[in-house]
Amino acid sequence: MTTSDGTVLSQLQAVGETAASPLGQVTLKNNVLPIGKQVVGQVDKPTPNNADDGAYAPNDNSSYAVGDLVDYELLSQTPDFTGYQFDPTMLNAKKTRQYAISDTMSRGLDFVAVKSVQLYTRHSSPEGVVSWTLDKTLNASSDYDVNVSNNVDVAGDYAGGKTVTVDLKRYVNKAVGSTRATSTDEIPANQKVVVIVQCRLNQNALISTSARPQGNKNKSSLTFSNDPSDNSLATKIPGGETEVYTxxxxxxxxxxxxxxxxxxxxxxxxxxxxxxxxxxxxxxxxxxxxxxxxxxxxxxxxxxxxxxxxxxxxxxxxxxxxxxxxxxxxxxxxxxxxxxxxxxxxxxxxxxxxxxxxxxxxxxxxxxxxxxxxxxxxxxxxxxxxxxxxxxxxxxxxxxxxxxxxxxxxxxxxxxxxxDKTQSSVSxxxxxxxDGHWGDNTLxxxxxxxxxxxxxxxxxxxxxxxxxxxxxxxxxxxxxxxxxxxxxxxxxxxxxxxATTMRILAILAVVIAAVGAVFVVRGRRMNK
Missing domain, CATH: 2.60.40.10 (Immunoglobulins)
Known part of the structure; x- marks a missing residue:
């Protein structure tokens, strides 16, 4: 089975939402891989153990002026690649693992930069409280590549926009120069992957009025190898979608x-x-x-x-x-x-x-x-x-x-x-x-x-x-x-x-007073 963009899927894998695999999730080797996104803002005082090393927080008010920068946070987890082949040279398609997070923008948003890609390790206290700590910050060009492409053969909200793909192929294949190039251990599974993508609201942005609210949309997707015998076979699943307004x-x-x-x-x-x-x-x-x-x-x-x-x-x-x-x-x-x-x-x-x-x-x-x-x-x-x-x-x-x-x-x-609660399982x-905040709101x-x-x-x-x-x-x-x-x-x-009338009355009062003063002076002169 092949999707419209050419991604090869196995016969049992379908893109979209099912009862067993809700929107933004797919089951692989008894693991659930989520993919979601939210609108965030940079904070003055980072909070340890939160996503992005505490440097960002959900933006509950998705209001921006044209020309403003908009930060998005894309979240997923690393697959369990145990038993999968890998190719540090990335020349053999069947051996080269695939793992990429994509951000698709509507026409009213311009891509500016991928600000960071970070990995977090999960911890759970005896009381069941979950926290995440930063494991490492990945490096552009050595751990991942950023590819920008036009949205082609796409109608509706995303026509004329662009897609930015953060391809972590180098990291998951232990390519030369990557963070895990010399490691003999397997890539840690189920680590949280946090990607910050920055966009700018442009002159093509949809404008909202009271009668017609119009969001400028942005959505995520995840692609990764799903067959240990052939890494070129990949699953692509849709993730969360957010909107910002002007x-x-x-x-x-x-x-x-x-x-x-x-x-x-x-x-x-x-x-x-x-x-x-x-x-x-x-x-x-x-x-x-x-x-x-x-x-x-x-x-x-x-x-x-x-x-x-x-x-x-x-x-x-x-x-x-x-x-x-x-x-x-x-x-x-x-x-x-x-x-x-x-x-x-x-x-x-x-x-x-x-x-x-x-x-x-x-x-x-x-x-x-x-x-x-x-x-x-x-x-x-x-x-x-x-x-x-x-x-x-x-x-x-x-x-x-x-x-x-x-x-x-x-x-x-x-x-x-x-x-918007469609991403609640991911969040x-x-x-x-x-306080349960998540930067995904609609108007x-x-x-x-x-x-x-x-x-x-x-x-x-x-x-x-x-x-x-x-x-x-x-x-x-x-x-x-x-x-x-x-x-x-x-x-x-x-x-x-x-106030307008008060000013006029004040002016008239001054005029009347002035005229009265003139008559008083004239009267005195006549009496003399």
Whole structure:
């Protein structure tokens, strides 16, 4: 029997889930080999005896911005190769043992690196408490190879993505230069294998809204020899699948008196708050805290900067012909200090005839400003969940000045996940985390679960001096991620409550006081 990718299976072995062998597990020589994965984050203080030498912990909040790094942990165990042949030269197919862990990514994820491959030994206390201790960290090129391939003949979620395979053939065959090259002992069976794969969420990532949550998927698989007489015969089994999410909210600009009249040309700034959720576990203060969204680079990632940078920028062509964003101080806008902030060329970004100037469309990329289109709309997408402060800095033509209306408000993107329990057998066997956490969560459509608890994603107005000029769709509608912002043409159209009215009354009070003072002075002069 041969699978679609050419892997040879014995007649009795089938890929998939059966009653005797649930998803992510296969039975071989009375041993169960699991394969699973979860989303993790790096911690500040490693905890001994946990997976990855305690350097990672499950990420329960699978929220990321486009451009963010995402760490995945793949877990399996070494097979019992007792009685199997092996070939240190790896030239004889029948003698060469196979053992490989693969990570398959959807189109919205780019492979960055295999950060580590480690082996752990299991211990059990007299009370039955299981723990794992680090045995060794394997070395790239001498213990394993990393192969990256395109997902071909694949439809659906994984079309256009890539597969990264960590091939441990060198280790299990005791190849020259490998960790066990000179050992006369058999490869230890049932050791926990922990692989950390790092990806980056890219511009092709699926964007979630309250009405349509869309996860960017990533799945694992395991391939290993299953016949002692012929190591070329291999079993390939599917493992766990995880999802990560990125979000957007929308601004819709209308006339105060006629909400059916949409307004083009309103300009907003958006500032990230320090309370963003979904950061890497234990990463400390969010790097974007207090920063303004400037524009997206060629990878689709947001560039952030100060308010001054958001309102004063230039597009410069560097020595290798790429266009990059710079501030008026000639500093490239960056959180990380890197200089690779190329701006994508395309339909929205116009390249001059001489090839030396790139004009960015504000309505599409929002360089420092988010500008409403002819339908009064502008979307702010590729965001992690959290709070964003929005300010109108320029009103549409023929409307009251933005400085007078002072429309400032905050949008909180919430994400209430549901624990995915399809990998429970793997997590219980290989990841005895103290509180049972496992970094595999899904985001359902917005609403309530059977117990009445909120689930899904929603955007909520949280604060700001917006009075009645900003409204958000209600929990019963599909547009709860849309903030409708109204503009007034005259003072009488402004709301009768809120800070805007207070400012106007204060101004009128000053004017009245000034006029009164003039009359008092004139009266005194006349009396004299």
């Amino acid at each position: 979000f957007q909210f929308n601004l819709h600009k209308v006339d105060t008196k006629d909400s059916s009249k949409t307004l083009q040309g309103a300009m907003f700034t958006v500032q990230a708050d320090g309370g963003l959720t979904g950061d890497h576990v234990g990463s400390g203060t969010n790097a974007h805290a207090g920063k303004y969204l400037i524009c997206k680079d060629a990878s689709g990632a947001w560039l952030y900067g100060t308010e001054a940078q958001a309102k004063s920028y230039s597009i410069a062509k560097n020595s290798d012909g790429k266009f990059i964003v710079k501030t008026d101080e000639n500093n490239i806008i960056s959180d990380t200090g890197t200089t690779n902030h190329e701006i994508a060329q395309g339909a929205a970004n116009k390249l001059s005839a001489d090839g030396n100037t790139l004009t960015i469309s504000d309505s599409t990329n929002g360089v420092g400003f988010f500008v409403t289109d002819a339908d009064g709309n502008v979307a702010v997408s590729g965001l992690k969940a959290g709070t964003y402060h929005v300010s109108e800095v320029k009103a549409p033509k023929d409307y009251l000045d933005a400085d007078l209306q002072k429309i400032n408000f905050s949008v909180f993107i919430s994400a209430d996940y549901v624990r 219980q066997a290989l990841y005895p985390y103290p 359902p459509a917005f609403g309530k679960d059977s117990s009445g608890n909120s689930q899904g994603t929603a955007a909520k107005l949280t604060d700001g001096s917006h009075g009645d000029q900003v409204t958000l769709g209600t929990d019963t509608t599909s547009d709860i991620s849309i903030a409708t912002v109204a503009n007034a043409k005259t003072y009488t159209q402004l709301p009768l409550t809120g």
